[in-house]
Amino acid sequence: MIKGDPIYITRPLLPDLQSVNKRLNEVWESKWLTNNGPQQSKLEEELKQYLNVENLSLFNNGTLALLLGLRALKLTGEVITTPFTFPATVQALDWNNLTPVFCDIDPNTLTLDAAKIEPLITEKTTAILGVHTFGNACDVEQIQEIANKYKLKVIYDGAHTFGTKVDSQPIGNFGDMTMFSFHATKLFNTVEGGALTFKEGALSEKLNLLKNFGIANPDEVVLSGLNAKLNEIQSVIGLEVLKLVESERQKRHEIKRTYEQNLKDIPGINVLTKLEGNSSSYQYFVIQIDEEKYGNSRDWLHEKLKEYKVFTRKYFYPLCSDFQWYDHLESARKENLTQAHKAVTQVLAMPYYGELQIESVEKICKVIRESR
Numbered sequence: 001m002i003k004g005d006p007i008y009i010t011r012p013l014l015p016d017l018q019s020v021n022k023r024l025n026e027v028w029e030s031k032w033l034t035n036n037g038p039q040q041s042k043l044e045e046e047l048k049q050y051l052n053v054e055n056l057s058l059f060n061n062g063t064l065a066l067l068l069g070l071r072a073l074k075l076t077g078e079v080i081t082t083p084f085t086f087p088a089t090v091q092a093l094d095w096n097n098l099t100p101v102f103c104d105i106d107p108n109t110l111t112l113d114a115a116k117i118e119p120l121i122t123e124k125t126t127a128i129l130g131v132h133t134f135g136n137a138c139d140v141e142q143i144q145e146i147a148n149k150y151k152l153k154v155i156y157d158g159a160h161t162f163g164t165k166v167d168s169q170p171i172g173n174f175g176d177m178t179m180f181s182f183h184a185t186k187l188f189n190t191v192e193g194g195a196l197t198f199k200e201g202a203l204s205e206k207l208n209l210l211k212n213f214g215i216a217n218p219d220e221v222v223l224s225g226l227n228a229k230l231n232e233i234q235s236v237i238g239l240e241v242l243k244l245v246e247s248e249r250q251k252r253h254e255i256k257r258t259y260e261q262n263l264k265d266i267p268g269i270n271v272l273t274k275l276e277g278n279s280s281s282y283q284y285f286v287i288q289i290d291e292e293k294y295g296n297s298r299d300w301l302h303e304k305l306k307e308y309k310v311f312t313r314k315y316f317y318p319l320c321s322d323f324q325w326y327d328h329l330e331s332a333r334k335e336n337l338t339q340a341h342k343a344v345t346q347v348l349a350m351p352y353y354g355e356l357q358i359e360s361v362e363k364i365c366k367v368i369r370e371s372r
């Protein structure tokens with residue numbers, strides 16, 4: 001492996017260039033590059049089918065989708081969320097002047113610990129924002145029950161869960177709204193892009209306004225929006241990448257199986273994103289390193305693998321509750337977030353993409369096993 005090419009954590013799923021060109025010809029002929037074009041409409045329809053949802057709206061990235069989704073729901077005050085996520089989740093709250101209230105995570109799924117939500121609810125709370133971390137679904141039933149009891153909205157960051165299910169229900173159908181990211185590093189990509197799926201069909205119009213400066217018609221601007229539209233070129237990429245997702249999932253299935261078989265009896269190595277279970281997102285393959293049992297730390301392994309030109313990622317790291325602008329929040333204090341603080345020192349996302357050779361996976365596992 002030292003002599004071979006470097007192995008990166010991810011490689012984008014790239015569509016067939018000839019098919020892309022064919023479709024781009026259509027765009028060139030139409031001279032319609034953005035603003036609700038035919039390619040975008042087609043992608044929207046195909047994604048509704050693929051994700052098995054009734055309502056879906058496309059955006060130029062997942063972050064703006066979430067930011068504007070929260071805006072469309074007219075949230076105020078405080079939103080209960082997880083510290084163990086990508087910065088975009090909490091920054092979408094910041095930009096809506098919403099205060100995050102950090103809730104600790106479940107040590108098994110690393111998603112919001114539903115049992116710890118209720119004590120954090122105040123009269124200012126308007127929503128719960130969960131993250132389906134690494135494709136492990138939140139406790140959607142329990143969260144919905146709490147939300148119903150206190151009349152709160154439920155929003156999910158589903159950036160890692162393209163096409164996954166919970167108890168055979170499409171994941172985009174839980175809560176009031178779910179965000180998907182179509183960034184180049186995600187299983188399905190439009191280079192940059194994202195979507196919201198949502199329960200209430202009436203939100204469709206609102207979201208269309210929010211992503212296009214609030215322009216209702218040539219004579220009227222009815223609300224303060226942003227520019228967050230997915231353009232025709234991105235949509236073309238999406239239409240072609242979507243054709244490849246199923247075969248990519250199958251390749252990743254084999255890679256996952258190989259990782260699991262080769263890691264299963266190494267003391268202190270726990271696979272967080274197992275094949276079985278209700279949602280295999282095939283987005284990441286993440287392990288958790290128990291320093292005491294493994295004999296070395298996560299950071300040590302991260303560095304060790306680099307010597308073999310294997311690039312892993314401490315993901316998520318750092319913890320969002322440690323951002324300096326949350327210093328004043330009581331919920332951000334370390335003593336309230338024991339599990340999150342533990343997870344952030346233990347998780348490591350491994351190289352994971354369809355073209356990764358099975359042989360490379362075996363070698364990576366060998367390094368993990370033998371260099372401890």
Ligand SMILES: *Cc1c(COP(=O)(O)O)cnc(C)c1O
Pocket residue numbers: 061062063064085086088089131157159160180181182183192193194
């Ligand atoms: C990728 C990601 C985002 C951000 O999505 P973009 O499309 O890059 O804006 C948000 N949340 C999580 C959990 C992500 O992994």
